Amino acid sequence: MTTPAESVLYSDGAAVRVRVGSPAHHFRTPAYIQGHTGVVDALCGVYPNPESLAHGGDGLPRQPLYRVRLRQTDLWPDYAGNPADTLLVDVYQHWLEPA
Amino acid sequence: MTATHVVDHIHDQPMSEVALRSVAIEALLAEKGLLTADEVQRQVDLMDGRTPADGARVVARAWIDPDFKARLLSDARSALGELGIEIPADTPHLTVVENTEDVHNLVVCTLCSCYPRMLLGRPPDWYKSLAYRSRAVSDPRGVMAEFGTVLPADIRVDVLDSTADMRYLVLPRRPEGTEGMSEEELAALVTRDSMIGVTSLSG
Numbered sequence: 001m002t003t004p005a006e007s008v009l010y011s012d013g014a015a016v017r018v019r020v021g022s023p024a025h026h027f028r029t030p031a032y033i034q035g036h037t038g039v040v041d042a043l044c045g046v047y048p049n050p051e052s053l054a055h056g057g058d059g060l061p062r063q064p065l066y067r068v069r070l071r072q073t074d075l076w077p078d079y080a081g082n083p084a085d086t087l088l089v090d091v092y093q094h095w096l097e098p099a
Numbered sequence: 100m101t102a103t104h105v106v107d108h109i110h111d112q113p114m115s116e117v118a119l120r121s122v123a124i125e126a127l128l129a130e131k132g133l134l135t136a137d138e139v140q141r142q143v144d145l146m147d148g149r150t151p152a153d154g155a156r157v158v159a160r161a162w163i164d165p166d167f168k169a170r171l172l173s174d175a176r177s178a179l180g181e182l183g184i185e186i187p188a189d190t191p192h193l194t195v196v197e198n199t200e201d202v203h204n205l206v207v208c209t210l211c212s213c214y215p216r217m218l219l220g221r222p223p224d225w226y227k228s229l230a231y232r233s234r235a236v237s238d239p240r241g242v243m244a245e246f247g248t249v250l251p252a253d254i255r256v257d258v259l260d261s262t263a264d265m266r267y268l269v270l271p272r273r274p275e276g277t278e279g280m281s282e283e284e285l286a287a288l289v290t291r292d293s294m295i296g297v298t299s300l301s302g
Binding site for chain 1: 192194209210236237238239240241252253254255256257258259260261262263264265
């Protein structure tokens with residue numbers, strides 16, 4: 001694809017914080033991870049922005065999509081499982097900031 | 100054609116509000132020339148043609164062929180092509196994640212019902228339920244216990260929340276004592292739930 005795309009800002013292992021927000025339009029960043037810090041597990045690809053696509057837009061520029069690993073014990077104070085348990089969640093770059 | 104489609108539905112049984120809305124949207128898309136009834140039917144047929152037996156065939160091959168497994172984990176679409184399983188280019192990217200003696204994977208979509216349909220068909224109703232979607236991320240071990248699998252405490256659980264353009268299939272661990280089995284016999288052991296990750300086949 002040669003359509004415009006945001007450049008990839010984070011490499012594997014980078015510490016990132018999920019931005020907090022509840023925009024009026026469609027978005028795909030669940031509330032339960034917002035404000036939490038994790039680590040980039042992998043770059044999944046660079047995809048059309050679903051927030052634009054959902055409202056008839058062209059999805060451009062495309063957004064890097066990362067698989068971000070968060071610790072369960074950070075997400076849920078009462079988490080009862082192994083402290084090493086993690087959650088992997090797919091987050092678009094514009095929802096991330098350096099941590 | 101779309102009007103006939105609606106009438107067929109109505110003769111079957113009373114339609115729910117959601118079903119009516121879906122048929123109305125389909126009729127509008129056809130009327131505006133964005134989709135044809137044929138395109139919709141082709142997609143429905145494709146999805147109905149896929150069942151957990153497709154996923155099971157992939158898992159069994161990965162168990163007996165380490166080279167295939169390596170290709171499956173690094174580029175699922177291309178590896179599946181070797182088995183004659185086509186993943187259309189316009190469907191979301193598919194990633195296979197491997198359970199090991201140290202890590203167990205479990206898949207959920209907290210925002211809706213994203214699911215590896217091209218390998219498992221349509222998701223079960225519980226996968227789409229609010230209870231599963233909320234509890235799978237906050238209490239994965241509790242959810243698994245209700246499905247009859249209690250994981251050792253020292254295994255790490257990785258929950259995959261497929262919120263975006265990715266779909267995940269779990270490659271379960273091969274059960275012990277299956278060394279002499281054929282590929283077909285192995286495939287018969289692989290359940291849908293083990294490929295979602297809510298159960299384990301290895302006890």
